[in-house]
Every structure is written in C-alpha cells, then in structure tokens.
Amino acid sequence: MIKVIDIHKSFGDEEVLKGISTTFEKGKTNIIIGQSGSGKTVFMKCLLGLFEPDSGEIIYEGTAIQDMDKDEKSELRKQMGMLFQGGALFDSMNIEENVMFPLLMFSKKSKPEMLDRVNEVLKRVNLVNVNKKLPAEISGGMQKRVAIARAIVNNPKYLFCDEPNSGLDPRTATVIDNLIQEITQEYDITTVVNTHDMNSVMEIGETIIFLKDGKLMWSGDKTKIFKTDNEAVTDFVYSSDLFKKIRDAQQNESK
Amino acid sequence: MKYLRDIGSYFIMLKQVFIRPTKTSVLKNLIFKEINDLIVNSLGIVVFISFFVGSVIAIQTALNMDNPLVPKSLIGFATRQSVLLEFAPTFISIIMAGKVGSFITSSIGSMRVTEQIDALEVMGINSLNYLVFPKIIALLFYPFIIIISMTMGIFGGWIAAVQGGYSSASDFALGLQEDFVPFHIVYAFIKTFVFAIILATVPSWQGYYMTGGALEVGKASTNSFVWTSVLIILANFIITQMLLG
Numbered sequence: 001m002i003k004v005i006d007i008h009k010s011f012g013d014e015e016v017l018k019g020i021s022t023t024f025e026k027g028k029t030n031i032i033i034g035q036s037g038s039g040k041t042v043f044m045k046c047l048l049g050l051f052e053p054d055s056g057e058i059i060y061e062g063t064a065i066q067d068m069d070k071d072e073k074s075e076l077r078k079q080m081g082m083l084f085q086g087g088a089l090f091d092s093m094n095i096e097e098n099v100m101f102p103l104l105m106f107s108k109k110s111k112p113e114m115l116d117r118v119n120e121v122l123k124r125v126n127l128v129n130v131n132k133k134l135p136a137e138i139s140g141g142m143q144k145r146v147a148i149a150r151a152i153v154n155n156p157k158y159l160f161c162d163e164p165n166s167g168l169d170p171r172t173a174t175v176i177d178n179l180i181q182e183i184t185q186e187y188d189i190t191t192v193v194n195t196h197d198m199n200s201v202m203e204i205g206e207t208i209i210f211l212k213d214g215k216l217m218w219s220g221d222k223t224k225i226f227k228t229d230n231e232a233v234t235d236f237v238y239s240s241d242l243f244k245k246i247r248d249a250q251q252n253e254s255k
Numbered sequence: 256m257k258y259l260r261d262i263g264s265y266f267i268m269l270k271q272v273f274i275r276p277t278k279t280s281v282l283k284n285l286i287f288k289e290i291n292d293l294i295v296n297s298l299g300i301v302v303f304i305s306f307f308v309g310s311v312i313a314i315q316t317a318l319n320m321d322n323p324l325v326p327k328s329l330i331g332f333a334t335r336q337s338v339l340l341e342f343a344p345t346f347i348s349i350i351m352a353g354k355v356g357s358f359i360t361s362s363i364g365s366m367r368v369t370e371q372i373d374a375l376e377v378m379g380i381n382s383l384n385y386l387v388f389p390k391i392i393a394l395l396f397y398p399f400i401i402i403i404s405m406t407m408g409i410f411g412g413w414i415a416a417v418q419g420g421y422s423s424a425s426d427f428a429l430g431l432q433e434d435f436v437p438f439h440i441v442y443a444f445i446k447t448f449v450f451a452i453i454l455a456t457v458p459s460w461q462g463y464y465m466t467g468g469a470l471e472v473g474k475a476s477t478n479s480f481v482w483t484s485v486l487i488i489l490a491n492f493i494i495t496q497m498l499l500g
Contacts, residue, residue: 048377070275077379088370102378105278160377 001026002047002158002190007056009042016042017053018214027188029181029204033196034211035236040194043211044162047192048080049073060158078106081151081189083161083180087143089135095122095146096131102154121149125179141172145179152183159184159191165200177203198237201225210236265460272388272456275381282389289393293355297400300354301347305338305404308346309411312337317421327422331430334412336439343404344443345491348450351400352483356458359390360479363462364472372463387459397451398444405443442498449490457483 002024009017016039024030034040045051047058049065057064060076068076082088089098096118103114122128125145135143144164151159161180165173181204184191193200201208205222210233217232218225225237238244276282316333363386366372375382409431416422422430461479465471 050373050376074275074379077377080377080379082374082377084370084374086369088374090371090374091365091369104281105378105380 001061002192003057003059004047005057005059007043007046007053007058009039009046009051009053016214017046019056020211020214020216021056022209022216022219024190024192025207026190027185028206029184029191029193031193031195031201031205031208032211033198033201033208033236035196038211039214040196040211041162044160044192044194048082048160049077078102078154079157081154081156081159083144083147083151083159083164085163085166087135087140087147089143089146089150091135094132094134095127095138098135098146099150099153102150106154117153118149121153122146124152124183125149140167141169141176144168144172144176148176148179148183152187155187157189159189161191161193161195163195163197164193165195165197170199173197173199174203180204181206198240198243212236264464265456268383268387268460268463269456271381271383272391273384275384276388277380277385285385285389286392289389290396292358293390293393294396294400297351297354298403300350301400301404302407304350305343305347305407306411306414308342309334309338309408310415312342312408313412313416313427314419314421317416317419326430327426328430328433330416330422331412331427332433333430334409334416334427335431335435338405338408338412339439339443343401343408344446344450345487347401347404348447348454348487349484351397351454352458352487353480355394355454356479356483357476359455359458360462360465360476361472363387363459364465364475367462367465368468368472383463386463387456390459391452391455394451394455395448397454398447401443401447438498442494445498446491446494449494450487453483453486453490457486 004020004022004024006019006021007017008015008019020039020043032040032043042051046053049058052066057066059065063072065073065076089095090101093101096115099118099122100114103109103117107114109117119131122131125148127142127145127149130138130142130146135146138146159180164176164180168176177200180191180193183189193204195201202222205225207221208219208225209216210218210225210230212232218228218230220228225233228234277285313330313334316330320327320329363372366386372382372386375385413424413427416427417424458479461475461482462472465475
C-alpha cells in the first residue's frame with residue numbers, strides 16, 4: 001500500500017501539485033487520470049522518488065520516502081517495476097538482456113536460473129522466440145510487453161505504468177490493460193497506472209483518482225465515474241464523441 | 256549566471272559518478288565495451304590522419320627550406336617536434352572530440368529522451384556511475400591512441416621525405432634524434448591524460464543533462480564538440496605555459 005499525504009511540488013513559480021492526498025491499495029489497479037498538464041507525470045515521478053515533493057509525505061508500507069536514506073531508497077526502488085510510456089528498453093541490448101537486466105544487477109541467481117526466470121516472464125506476457133531480437137526489431141505492442149516482463153522479473157511489490165497504451169491500436173491496448181490487471185492480481189502487487197485513456201479506465205479501473213490543475217478533484221471506481229455529478233470529471237470523461245453518444249443513447253433508452 | 260550553474264552541475268556530476276558503484280561484474284563488461292567503442296574503433300581514423308598529416312609536415316618543411324646551409328636533418332627534426340608536441344596529443348584530441356565526443360553525447364542524450372536513464376534510476380541504479388564511469392576508465396587507455404598517432408605521424412613523415420626525394424633516410428633519422436628532450440614525451444602524456452578526462456566527462460555532461468527530443472540531441476552533440484574543443488585548447492595553453500613556459 002502507498003499512502004500520499006498532502007504533497008506539493010513547484011517548479012520555479014509554477015505550483016504543479018497542490019496538496020494531493022490519496023491511498024493506492026495493494027492487489028488493485030489504481031488509476032490516475034487527468035488531462036495533459038494536470039500533474040499526473042510529476043505526481044508519478046514523486047511516487048517513484050525521481051522528484052522530491054516540496055512538502056507532504058509519500059509512505060511506503062509505513063515508512064515515508066523522505067525519511068529514507070540513499071541506501072533505503074535504493075532498496076525500495078529494487079521493489080519497484082516501471083512501465084514507461086515508450087517502453088524505455090535499452091536499445092543496445094536484445095530482449096533477453098533487457099529482461100535479465102534487473103536480475104543481473106540485483107539478484108544472486110546463477111546465469112541458467114536467470115535465463116529460466118526471463119523465459120518464464122516472457123512466456124507470461126505471451127512472448128516467445130523473441131529473446132535474441134533487438135527492441136527496434138519488434139512492434140510497439142511487443143515492446144510494451146517486454147517492458148512489462150522487465151518490470152516484473154524481479155518480483156516487485158509496486159508496479160507503475162505511465163501511459164501504457166499510448167501509440168497502440170485499441171486491440172493491443174486492451175491486451176496490455178488486461179495483462180497489467182492480471183499481473184496485479186496474480187502477484188498481489190500495488191499497481192499505479194497513469195493514463196488519459198478512458199477505455200483503460202473502463203477495462204481495469206478498480207480505484208480511480210482524477211487530477212486537474214495539480215489538485216485531486218475526484219476519486220472512486222469505474223462504476224461511479226460515469227455517474228458522478230462532478231463537472232470537471234464529466235467534462236473529461238465525455239470529451240470523447242464516443243462516450244457522449246453512449247451517454248445520450250443510455251439517456252434515450254431510460255426515457 | 257548560466258555558465259556558473261553549468262560549471263557547478265558539471266562538478267556535481269563528477270562527484271556522483273564515483274558514488275554508489277554498479278555491480279563489479281556488470282561494470283567490467285561495460286568497461287570492455289567502452290574500450291572497444293571509444294578506443295579500438297577510433298584507431299582507423301587516427302592511423303589514417305596521423306600518417307598523412309605527418310607526411311604533409313615533412314613535405315612542407317622540405318619545401319620551405321630555401322637556404323642550402325640548413326641541414327636536411329631539419330625535416331626529421333621538425334616532423335618529430337610537430338608530431339610529438341602538438342599534432343598527436345592536441346589535434347588528434349580535437350578530432351576525437353568530434354568522433355568520440357559526439358558519440359558519447361548522442362548515445363547518452365538518446366537514452367535521456369527515450370527515458371532509458373529514468374528506467375535505470377527507477378531500478379535503483381546510479382545512472383551516472385553506470386554510464387559515465389566506464390567511459391572515464393576506457394579513456395585512460397587514450398594515451399595508447401596517442402602513441403599510435405605519434406608513431407604513424409613520424410612514419411608518414413619518413414615515407415614522404417625519403418620516397419619524395421626531399422631527404423635521405425639517414426638524414427631523416429639523424430633529425431629525429433637531434434636535440435631530443437625526453438621531458439617532451441612526459442609533457443605530451445600529461446596533456447593527453449588531461450584531454451582524456453575532458454573527452455570522457457564534458458560530452459557525458461552534455462548528453463546527461465540535455466532536455467527535449469531528437470533535435471536537441473543533435474544540438475547537444477554540436478555543443479559537446481564546441482565545448483570539448485574549447486576546453487582542450489585552453490588546457491593545452493595552460494599546461495604548456497606551466498610545463499614548458
């Protein structure tokens with residue numbers, strides 16, 4: 001579980017996060033939604049410890065990240081897996097080396113044991129016979145799956161996903177969404193997904209927080225988000241024509 | 256103000272490079288890879304340029320010797336002095352600022368824009384140690400390149416002088432040995448060592464702290480070449496004044 005208490009973050013005169021408090025629960029897919037510029041990425045980078053909040057606390061299993069020394073932070077990061085927007089696979093390494101990288105860095109396993117684990121997680125994300133390929137030789141969807149495999153290879157306690165569906169076709173996006181949810185439940189980890197894709201919210205949004213202008217405007221789950229009266233949320237949710245038409249159709253049916 | 260901030264961030268980077276080291280077995284492989292990329296892959300261009308520049312130095316010296324009283328051995332002497340003191344350590348370093356410096360900046364810069372550096376940090380790895388430390392160690396082998404350059408420069412001068420009929424082999428060899436000061440070799444290698452540190456760290460700093468996209472990677476590579484060259488020229492002046500002045 002990750003608890004966030006009243007965090008603020010500014011860059012120069014611009015305050016990007018204005019006092020966000022929330023809780024991300026274990027074994028659930030926690031989604032952060034909001035428009036571009038709402039502070040989602042800065043918020044996630046604060047959670048990851050890449051940015052230090054100006055004030056407030058981020059508490060991992062009872063210990064605030066601000067109170068940890070460098071070694072404790074380093075240990076915490078070894079328990080984190082991160083799926084970056086573009087995959088962030090290492091160009092110079094093949095798929096097998098990319099997935100093996102966290103093991104090579106932190107585990108004391110032998111090479112054959114590492115290879116077994118790599119093949120196991122690659123199989124888990126439905127990738128076979130790609131071990132020796134370079135990231136540039138596989139599709140965007142496959143790169144995302146390799147990035148998920150790399151994120152989970154070291155059995156993390158926390159999985160962070162930044163815009164996991166960006167640049168993917170709807171079918172592949174659904175595959176990635178479902179994979180994230182399955183892995184969250186299977187490994188019983190705390191997953192935080194940063195997205196502005198409402199399809200993802202509908203697929204996997206077990207708990208959802210909505211950010212606008214650096215403030216937390218709403219929190220709930222996927223069943224409540226379409227029924228809320230919060231104007232900021234409805235503006236965001238129904239900004240797509242598709243969702244507007246669905247809402248209109250539902251309203252017509254109920255009449 | 257910006258320059259002061261940049262200088263500060265450069266020295267902070269240097270400090271970060273040496274703390275929280277990467278696992279030794281991984282680091283060893285990275286160092287071998289960097290030696291291959293930065294040193295071995297530069298040998299071809301260094302040999303080519305050194306040979307022909309050495310040849311041109313010999314020919315130019317010969318063509319500018321109008322006075323029959325000036326001994327032919329001067330061609331060997333001038334070639335040796337030019338190659339050992341300036342051409343091999345300094346001008347090869349400027350060329351390397353273009354070749355190796357741009358490579359370092361663009362490779363680290365590309366990792367920055369594609370979030371690969373963030374990925375390293377999230378995994379709890381000191382990205383500066385992982386990326387920059389192996390380059391510094393690899394470039395400690397840089398004097399090896401300069402030895403090759405000195406050898407090829409003088410060899411090129413000898414071929415041009417003897418085969419071009421400007422000097423006999425014995426006159427050229429005599430010139431090579433004339434008034435030889437062993438400290439000049441020490442001076443050349445002290446310079447080379449300082450230039451190696453500049454070559455490893457300035458382009459790394461440019462790549463690591465860049466922001467933006469592909470266009471900015473190109474700009475950072477250009478800046479890297481400019482600043483590495485400027486610092487090499489300035490360091491050359493200061494070291495020469497201190498050691499030979």
